Amino acid sequence: MPRKKKSAFRFGNKKKKKDEYRTDLLEKADMANDRFAAYYKAQGILPEPDWEEFLEAMRRALPTTFRVAGSRLTAGILNENIQHIYVPSLSDAIFEDEKIPPPVQISWYPEGLAWQFNVPKKTLRKSPEFKRFHSFLVFETEVGNISRQEAVSMLPPLFLDVEPHHRVMDMCAAPGSKTAQLLEALHVQDDTTPMPSGLLLANDSDHKRTHMLIHQSARLPSPALIVTNLDASIYPVIKIPSSTHPSGKEQLLFDRILCDVPCSGDGTIRKNVGIWKTWTPMDGNGLHGLQVRILQRAMKLLKNSGRIVYSTCSLNPVENEAVIAEALGSNAGQGFYLVDVSNRLPQLIRRPGLTVWRPTADRSGQGTHESYDAMMKSDGDDSLKAKLTEGHFPPKNADELNLTRCLRIYPHLQDTGGFFVAVLEKGPLTPLTSERERKRPAGEVPEAVEPKRPRLDAGQVNARADSMETEGAFPVRPQQPVSLDAESLAIGQAGDASFKENPYTFLQANDPILLSCIERLQLTPQFPSTNILVRNPAGDAVRSLYIANDIVRDIVQNNDYTRIRLTSAGTKVMVKQEAGRGAEAQYRILAEGLPVVLPYLDPAALIIGDLASLKTLVESYYPLCTTFQGPFREVIEARNPGGYIVRFPAGELEGTILSHDLLLPIWKSNVSITLMIDKKAKSALSLRLYGSDITSKGGERKDDAKDTPNIDISTTTGE
Ligand SMILES: C[S@@+](CC[C@H](N)C(=O)[O-])C[C@H]1O[C@@H](n2cnc3c(N)ncnc32)[C@H](O)[C@@H]1O
Numbered sequence: 001m002p003r004k005k006k007s008a009f010r011f012g013n014k015k016k017k018k019d020e021y022r023t024d025l026l027e028k029a030d031m032a033n034d035r036f037a038a039y040y041k042a043q044g045i046l047p048e049p050d051w052e053e054f055l056e057a058m059r060r061a062l063p064t065t066f067r068v069a070g071s072r073l074t075a076g077i078l079n080e081n082i083q084h085i086y087v088p089s090l091s092d093a094i095f096e097d098e099k100i101p102p103p104v105q106i107s108w109y110p111e112g113l114a115w116q117f118n119v120p121k122k123t124l125r126k127s128p129e130f131k132r133f134h135s136f137l138v139f140e141t142e143v144g145n146i147s148r149q150e151a152v153s154m155l156p157p158l159f160l161d162v163e164p165h166h167r168v169m170d171m172c173a174a175p176g177s178k179t180a181q182l183l184e185a186l187h188v189q190d191d192t193t194p195m196p197s198g199l200l201l202a203n204d205s206d207h208k209r210t211h212m213l214i215h216q217s218a219r220l221p222s223p224a225l226i227v228t229n230l231d232a233s234i235y236p237v238i239k240i241p242s243s244t245h246p247s248g249k250e251q252l253l254f255d256r257i258l259c260d261v262p263c264s265g266d267g268t269i270r271k272n273v274g275i276w277k278t279w280t281p282m283d284g285n286g287l288h289g290l291q292v293r294i295l296q297r298a299m300k301l302l303k304n305s306g307r308i309v310y311s312t313c314s315l316n317p318v319e320n321e322a323v324i325a326e327a328l329g330s331n332a333g334q335g336f337y338l339v340d341v342s343n344r345l346p347q348l349i350r351r352p353g354l355t356v357w358r359p360t361a362d363r364s365g366q367g368t369h370e371s372y373d374a375m376m377k378s379d380g381d382d383s384l385k386a387k388l389t390e391g392h393f394p395p396k397n398a399d400e401l402n403l404t405r406c407l408r409i410y411p412h413l414q415d416t417g418g419f420f421v422a423v424l425e426k427g428p429l430t431p432l433t434s435e436r437e438r439k440r441p442a443g444e445v446p447e448a449v450e451p452k453r454p455r456l457d458a459g460q461v462n463a464r465a466d467s468m469e470t471e472g473a474f475p476v477r478p479q480q481p482v483s484l485d486a487e488s489l490a491i492g493q494a495g496d497a498s499f500k501e502n503p504y505t506f507l508q509a510n511d512p513i514l515l516s517c518i519e520r521l522q523l524t525p526q527f528p529s530t531n532i533l534v535r536n537p538a539g540d541a542v543r544s545l546y547i548a549n550d551i552v553r554d555i556v557q558n559n560d561y562t563r564i565r566l567t568s569a570g571t572k573v574m575v576k577q578e579a580g581r582g583a584e585a586q587y588r589i590l591a592e593g594l595p596v597v598l599p600y601l602d603p604a605a606l607i608i609g610d611l612a613s614l615k616t617l618v619e620s621y622y623p624l625c626t627t628f629q630g631p632f633r634e635v636i637e638a639r640n641p642g643g644y645i646v647r648f649p650a651g652e653l654e655g656t657i658l659s660h661d662l663l664l665p666i667w668k669s670n671v672s673i674t675l676m677i678d679k680k681a682k683s684a685l686s687l688r689l690y691g692s693d694i695t696s697k698g699g700e701r702k703d704d705a706k707d708t709p710n711i712d713i714s715t716t717t718g719e
Pocket residue numbers: 153171172173174175176177178179203204205206209230231232233260261262263290463464465466467468482
């Protein structure tokens with residue numbers, strides 16, 4: 001429940017202005033917690049002179065930050081629009097006699113694609129200069145071209161260095177802001193190769209949240225994406241065909257793994273101000289065990305020479321350096337080490353990881369101990385001592401582990417949230433492990449890699465809120481409990497009957513529906529017919545056809561879908577469309593599936609449009625074919641009812657500039673056509689092209705195209 005706004009007047013005018021940015025006012029005097037102060041001072045996370053500045057920053061509202069997302073081409077165009085149209089138009093903005101600062105680029109984010117601005121929401125909505133920018137942000141966010149994400153939350157994917165051929169796992173992925181970044185990296189060569197050979201396996205143990213993740217990732221539709229719903233700490237072996245043995249299978253190992261683990265989230269206190277009231281050292285203590293097990297599991301799933309990024313939005317060393325140290329300690333001899341990333345993102349101000357810290361099981365934050373032995377020898381309550389393990393404490397070999405290579409980000413350094421990142425790599429095999437590998441018969445899945453049943457932490461763990469949910473994109477409580485119940489722990493080799501999602505089935509390449517689809521849509525012989533899936537128990541081509549790349553197909557075909565709790569695979573590319581009066585239903589290519597299908601579309605199938613026709617299609621929902629002029633009208637009048645792709649060549653008309661060719665799907669009925677993109681995407685396109693939303697609202701018919709079916713142009717996923 002949002003807190004009731006309290007008056008900010010008692011701070012006087014100057015203070016009031018700063019607090020205007022808050023949506024959830026808690027009086028500044030209440031933004032204090034003795035337990036927090038006692039504990040973090042004892043940890044020595046900062047030099048004493050920095051403490052007040054740090055606390056002051058922790059109490060200020062977080063600036064709005066966003067990232068220009070989506071495909072490289074769209075991102076480039078949008079970023080130029082922000083830089084050359086919106087920023088200049090906002091440079092002299094005055095609101096209530098005060099000059100408002102325009103958005104600025106976040107200095108350390110590559111290619112200037114991330115932005116920060118400190119403007120109260122009220123100003124955004126009321127000031128005319130900001131209103132247009134606000135609409136732009138809203139529409140482009142809706143269509144996935146802009147991701148409102150906390151600046152520090154953008155860091156882990158940057159350190160992961162994902163390439164299009166990598167097999168990547170995002171172990172705790174929901175709601176998916178980092179998954180989106182990883183997908184973008186996987187698709188970075190989309191202009192030439194829209195079907196990357198790599199994989200992104202995004203997982204979350206919370207079923208509801210996996211659906212947020214799917215919704216979120218649908219904004220960058222990918223044939224390389226799989227979503228599963230499992231406990232990452234006991235993630236099962238995924239089998240794929242052996243690369244060396246024709247009929248054998250091998251374990252899927254990953255080149256890159258992101259462990260953005262559940263944490264206490266005290267680094268998000270600037271937006272989750274409720275943490276001020278509730279924080280105790282026990283929040284982090286209780287999560288340490290799960291965090292270690294997730295990281296240890298990731299280490300088992302990593303290829304040699306692979307990379308793991310471990311991150312939290314917590315400042316607590318027990319959730320950070322202690323986890324890294326314990327996981328490295330338990331994998332000694334496996335070639336893991338902390339990577340020195342001090343030369344990466346030079347504009348990012350960071351502090352080194354800690355080598356000493358002082359855990360406590362005392363809720364007051366007092367009674368900290370330098371080591372496990374010291375705690376055990378101390379007077380005090382044994383039941384409290386039992387809450388801490390040796391792993392909560394600094395290891396004796398902290399220097400050897402290079403814990404200072406971890407990154408700590410503090411709010412006062414660059415006006416961000418608090419964050420922790422560690423980059424781990426696995427070097428080449430040690431002689432001992434190489435020997436074991438050599439002895440295993442070719443193609444055999446090693447048994448030892450299946451996770452053991454872990455020791456359970458007492459009670460439940462709290463999943464921390466991440467940027468998207470608290471920024472209002474999803475109505476989820478920030479501290480959602482995730483239970484580690486016996487059932488989820490039992491997922492091993494056997495299927496999971498409690499899993500209720502529909503299975504995916506690949507169509508035969510000679511499936512008659514698929515063949516007729518290929519013929520009607522004029523797809524070339526190179527179209528990957530063996531990579532088309534449907535989602536229903538019978539495996540029938542019902543309403544939607546999905547496409548997956550080869551590695552996704554291998555996973556779906558070689559693993560029981562209930563065992564891996566397969567929640568999503570590949571991306572939807574075609575749907576069956578009712579064709580209206582008397583005509584037969586047929587499949588059409590979805591706008592979001594177009595980038596993947598386009599390379600297989602016979603160029604003769606494309607209709608060439610013009611900028612005047614584009615404007616008509618954007619303005620109205622079902623314009624009659626007779627509304628159009630010239631060659632475009634001739635071509636569409638000659639076509640049978642059905643779905644087509646129109647190429648609008650780059651050009652200029654009456655001040656409207658189309659800088660790149662635009663490809664859009666249309667549906668042609670007997671007498672009218674309609675643009676097959678959803679309303680928000682259409683509004684975003686309109687704003688980009690014409691500077692305002694010229695679309696007719698609500699999709700009412702402005703003509704008498706009575707034969708036009710009511711077309712569902714939503715972009716939701718699922719059958
Ligand atoms: C910090 S959030 C992840 C945020 C996400 N990476 C993003 O950028 O949007 C942690 C996530 O871990 C999930 N989680 C908690 N326990 C888990 C477990 N044992 N296995 C997998 N996911 C878990 C929670 O449901 C939550 O979505």
